[in-house]
Amino acid sequence: MSHIQRFPSAAKAALTNPLKMSQPLGAALAYLGVDRCLPLFHGSQGCTAFGLVLLVRHFREAIPLQTTAMDQVSTILGGYDNLEQAIRTIVERNRPAMIGVATTGVTETKGEDMGGQYTLFRQRNPDIADTALVFANTPDFAGGFEDGFAAAVTAMVERLVEPSPVRIPTQVNVLAGCHLSPGDVEELRDIIEGFGLSPIFLPDLSLSMAGRQPSDFTATSLGGVTVEQIRAMGASAATIVVGEHMRVAGNALELKTDVPSHFFSRLTGLEATDKLVRLAMELSGKPAPARLRRQREALVDAMLDGHFFYSRKRIAVALEPDLLYAVTGFLADMGAEVVAAVSPTQSPVLERLKAATIMVGDHSDLETLARDADLIVSNSHGRQGAARIGVPLHRMGLPMFDRLGAGLRVQVGYRGTRELLCDIGNLFLAREMEHEHGHEAEESHGCGGGSCGCNAV
Amino acid sequence: MLQDKIQDVFNEPGCATNQTKSAKEKKKGCTKSLKPGAAAGGCAYDGAMIVLQPIADAAHLVHGPIACLGNSWDNRGSRSSGSQLYRTGFTTDLSELDVIGGGEKKLYRAIKEIVQQYDPPAVFVYQTCVPAMTGDDIAAVCKFASEKLGKPVIPVDAPGFVGSKNLGNKLAGEALLDHVIGTVEPDYTTPTDVCIIGEYNLAGELWLVKPLLDEIGIRLLSCISGDGRYQEVAQAHRARVTMMVCSQALVNVGRKMEERYGIPYFEGSFYGVSDMSDTLRTMARMLVERGADKGLIDRAEGVIAREESRVWRRLEPYKPRFDGKRVLLFTGGVKSWSMVSALEGAGLTILGTSTKKSTREDKERIRKMKGEEFHQWDDLKPRDIYKMLADNQADIMMSGGRSQFISLKAKVPWLDINQERHHAYAGYDGIVNLCEEIDKTLSNPIWRQVRRPAPWESGPSSTLLAAE
Numbered sequence: 001m002s003h004i005q006r007f008p009s010a011a012k013a014a015l016t017n018p019l020k021m022s023q024p025l026g027a028a029l030a031y032l033g034v035d036r037c038l039p040l041f042h043g044s045q046g047c048t049a050f051g052l053v054l055l056v057r058h059f060r061e062a063i064p065l066q067t068t069a070m071d072q073v074s075t076i077l078g079g080y081d082n083l084e085q086a087i088r089t090i091v092e093r094n095r096p097a098m099i100g101v102a103t104t105g106v107t108e109t110k111g112e113d114m115g116g117q118y119t120l121f122r123q124r125n126p127d128i129a130d131t132a133l134v135f136a137n138t139p140d141f142a143g144g145f146e147d148g149f150a151a152a153v154t155a156m157v158e159r160l161v162e163p164s165p166v167r168i169p170t171q172v173n174v175l176a177g178c179h180l181s182p183g184d185v186e187e188l189r190d191i192i193e194g195f196g197l198s199p200i201f202l203p204d205l206s207l208s209m210a211g212r213q214p215s216d217f218t219a220t221s222l223g224g225v226t227v228e229q230i231r232a233m234g235a236s237a238a239t240i241v242v243g244e245h246m247r248v249a250g251n252a253l254e255l256k257t258d259v260p261s262h263f264f265s266r267l268t269g270l271e272a273t274d275k276l277v278r279l280a281m282e283l284s285g286k287p288a289p290a291r292l293r294r295q296r297e298a299l300v301d302a303m304l305d306g307h308f309f310y311s312r313k314r315i316a317v318a319l320e321p322d323l324l325y326a327v328t329g330f331l332a333d334m335g336a337e338v339v340a341a342v343s344p345t346q347s348p349v350l351e352r353l354k355a356a357t358i359m360v361g362d363h364s365d366l367e368t369l370a371r372d373a374d375l376i377v378s379n380s381h382g383r384q385g386a387a388r389i390g391v392p393l394h395r396m397g398l399p400m401f402d403r404l405g406a407g408l409r410v411q412v413g414y415r416g417t418r419e420l421l422c423d424i425g426n427l428f429l430a431r432e433m434e435h436e437h438g439h440e441a442e443e444s445h446g447c448g449g450g451s452c453g454c455n456a457v
Numbered sequence: 458m459l460q461d462k463i464q465d466v467f468n469e470p471g472c473a474t475n476q477t478k479s480a481k482e483k484k485k486g487c488t489k490s491l492k493p494g495a496a497a498g499g500c501a502y503d504g505a506m507i508v509l510q511p512i513a514d515a516a517h518l519v520h521g522p523i524a525c526l527g528n529s530w531d532n533r534g535s536r537s538s539g540s541q542l543y544r545t546g547f548t549t550d551l552s553e554l555d556v557i558g559g560g561e562k563k564l565y566r567a568i569k570e571i572v573q574q575y576d577p578p579a580v581f582v583y584q585t586c587v588p589a590m591t592g593d594d595i596a597a598v599c600k601f602a603s604e605k606l607g608k609p610v611i612p613v614d615a616p617g618f619v620g621s622k623n624l625g626n627k628l629a630g631e632a633l634l635d636h637v638i639g640t641v642e643p644d645y646t647t648p649t650d651v652c653i654i655g656e657y658n659l660a661g662e663l664w665l666v667k668p669l670l671d672e673i674g675i676r677l678l679s680c681i682s683g684d685g686r687y688q689e690v691a692q693a694h695r696a697r698v699t700m701m702v703c704s705q706a707l708v709n710v711g712r713k714m715e716e717r718y719g720i721p722y723f724e725g726s727f728y729g730v731s732d733m734s735d736t737l738r739t740m741a742r743m744l745v746e747r748g749a750d751k752g753l754i755d756r757a758e759g760v761i762a763r764e765e766s767r768v769w770r771r772l773e774p775y776k777p778r779f780d781g782k783r784v785l786l787f788t789g790g791v792k793s794w795s796m797v798s799a800l801e802g803a804g805l806t807i808l809g810t811s812t813k814k815s816t817r818e819d820k821e822r823i824r825k826m827k828g829e830e831f832h833q834w835d836d837l838k839p840r841d842i843y844k845m846l847a848d849n850q851a852d853i854m855m856s857g858g859r860s861q862f863i864s865l866k867a868k869v870p871w872l873d874i875n876q877e878r879h880h881a882y883a884g885y886d887g888i889v890n891l892c893e894e895i896d897k898t899l900s901n902p903i904w905r906q907v908r909r910p911a912p913w914e915s916g917p918s919s920t921l922l923a924a925e
Contacts, residue, residue, distance in 0.1 A: 013566035014518065015550040022524035027677030044586050045491055046500025046617035050529040053859065057532065062862035069491035069617050075590065093495065105522040105587040106618060109556055140522035141587060142553050214866055218841030381531055384544065
């Protein structure tokens with residue numbers, strides 16, 4: 001771990017206005033991208049309630065999430081009974097295709113042996129052998145959201161994917177990291193299908209968290225990658241791994257199935273998308289479709305039109321590590337200067353960031369580092385600090401509870417990059433127009449049009 | 458220690474449910490045991506936070522791993538007219554090393570940092586499951602920090618796994634009784650000083666009530682804890698009368714304040730016209746009984762008469778619009794009976810209400826009001842609610858945010874009446890706000906559009922709709 005010690009956490013005992021979210025929450029999100037799945041937290045019921053509310057506020061969707069409801073006694077005596085009862089109850093009531101279990105601080109402090117509990121459960125409950133079960137170790141007191149998401153994806157690969165004697169030349173796996181929104185996944189599907197390839201996304205949030213209209217009420221996820229599809233990933237021609245935190249899952253998949261993997265650190269930006277398109281051309285043996293060519297032209301055009309407003313702009317960014325990497329990379333591509341990059345947790349990807357200051361910290365650190373910045377890029381929790389220092393905020397990541405359509409934003413591919421470029425560029429443009437007309441900051445602090453959440457128009 | 462507290466709370470004689478229980482039942486406590494795999498709702502820590510966090514000028518520090526605060530901060534609608542410090546999230550963010558080596562030193566350092574940097578009048582420290590398991594003694598750390606830093610540092614011992622949100626509410630109340638209430642003397646007192654318990658100023662609701670109290674001549678000495686200040690809460694023991702807003706949650710505080718300081722309490726509600734008037738009337742009468750000027754009653758009646766006539770006049774336009782509209786009400790405790798009367802006053806028909814969190818007394822009250830025919834659901838499954846709505850058995854559902862999608866996905870209007878709501882529904886003006894919100898959503902043109910079939914859908918239902 002010595003290579004990441006360059007970015008120490010702030011030397012303070014009180015984390016203030018946290019940027020970090022917990023591992024189980026990340027695991028829950030990964031499980032929600034599986035069709036007819038019910039994520040289950042092995043812990044106190046409060047762990048589940050908080051996670052649920054956060055995801056509901058972000059996606060504005062019903063979130064299936066259950067709890068083993070550990071109390072003091074079961075915590076001390078061991079949680080197996082609660083786990084077994086919870087799984088049996090869920091199967092009886094909801095008939096899910098899969099139950100994804102994530103441990104929490106409570107069960108990890110006790111040191112529950114999840115591997116042993118899995119085996120024991122299967123032995124004692126042969127009647128529900130057809131329900132897929134995946135267990136991930138996700139202690140609250142280590143790592144964060146991204147690590148939990150990665151742990152759940154790795155656990156699904158290890159538990160469900162099977163090696164295959166045949167190869168389906170048009171089938172492609174995509175390990176989609178948590179920095180990809182449901183909208184991003186949909187965009188990637190569009191790009192890949194444009195080459196006549198059939199992608200399997202693990203997880204696939206575009207099918208479950210993108211505003212579905214059910215014909216009946218269901219207590220499990222509605223849509224997503226199916227358990228059968230996950231099992232069939234071993235027959236794919238290639239695996240596209242998106243994001244540093246998907247690397248471990250990618251390696252596990254390759255080790256298990258011999259499907260060659262191709263790693264992408266990000267898919268936001270012209271060159272990053274070019275790399276993906278080149279791979280899709282190779283895998284399919286087909287030329288890029290006309291639509292994609294037009295999208296590339298439009299992005300190049302937007303870069304030409306927009307670069308004026310980006311050059312030397314000072315920007316502070318606080319996001320989960322892989323999204324932080326994608327966004328700071330894109331901003332540097334546009335000629336902006338990243339004055340501060342704040343990550344909630346350590347990650348090898350921090351090593352490759354280009355920023356004046358890189359640190360593991362919280363929103364209060366961001367507030368300090370962003371005082372002279374032209375823009376802050378962070379989640380909705382950044383709005384209080386942004387308002388205090390009078391810097392406009394562009395919202396990205398999770399949670400984004402004060403914007404509609406948070407889940408369907410697109411920021412990958414040519415089209416997504418152009419959208420992001422225009423969204424951020426418009427904040428700069430609005431500010432310049434304001435200054436030209438000589439009535440800057442009339443309302444109070446010149447946040448550039450209420451973007452920080454204030455009432456300025 | 459904590460076990461004693463919990464037993465003490467379970468023995469609460471002020472609680473109506475409790476009085477009807479046998480000794481054995483009492484020991485089991487007031488929370489239904491949770492069913493793994495079919496449980497919902499917050500934990501005790503969540504409940505403690507709900508009660509105390511509205512104390513706006515204090516710092517609220519969560520001692521635990523990131524989940525407890527990181528996943529939950531910045532998500533409550535309690536408003537403050539001054540200090541915004543309560544909106545800042547502080548946590549010790551316990552790591553693996555803290556779990557192994559203990560987190561007490563880190564906790565002390567965190568308290569010290571907060572005191573040095575923000576200088577709050579007090580710091581509330583919340584215990585959570587993990588340090589409770591590893592044995593961090595937050596009471597000792599708080600005592601030490603208090604002496605060392607010369608500031609009240611209050612331990613709130615309600616780790617999540619001891620029970621439900623409701624138990625957490627009560628344990629937070631115990632923390633106030635043990636460490637806060639009675640520690641500060643007010644500059645002056647008046648014969649009309651009151652304390653309101655269990656009002657959290659969600660969406661600024663207290664501000665719809667307080668001007669009326671001011672006008673009548675009642676001084677709000679202390680509110681626990683909406684738009685609260687530490688000093689005000691600490692001087693609550695000098696109130697002449699206590700009002701309990703959400704009876705279940707903090708009954709222990711009201712009763713113990715009566716026991717310790719001889720302050721009589723009553724249970725009231727700010728929701729609905731008649732409840733609001735009853736509350737003002739009772740408050741004035743009890744203050745007079747304790748020696749306040751008799752004129753208080755006349756002034757209260759004057760305000761009530763004026764406000765009632767004003768509110769009925771303002772509700773009149775809604776009545777024809779609400780005629781025949783059926784409401785499904787899903788909320789807990791005191792709000793169920795309170796809301797029923799409020800909504801019926803505006804001409805709506807209430808189909809039924811959930812009584813999951815209500816006391817026997819609450820339920821009896823609804824029964825008296827509505828008769829046996831009226832539905833009181835104890836445990837209705839989301840699927841059943843969805844079915845009722847999809848079958849057009851109701852025109853609008855009112856509930857908390859978490860169940861909104863049951864209604865919205867069934868394409869039936871929904872209104873938020875729980876803690877995340879953005880509109881204030883308390884007092885006379887509040888009931889008008891509520892009706893306005895109901896009317897806005899009922900009359901929105903989207904409902905007709907979203908129920909239409911897609912171009913590729915055909916069959917009897919679509920031809921029926923197309924003929925509209």
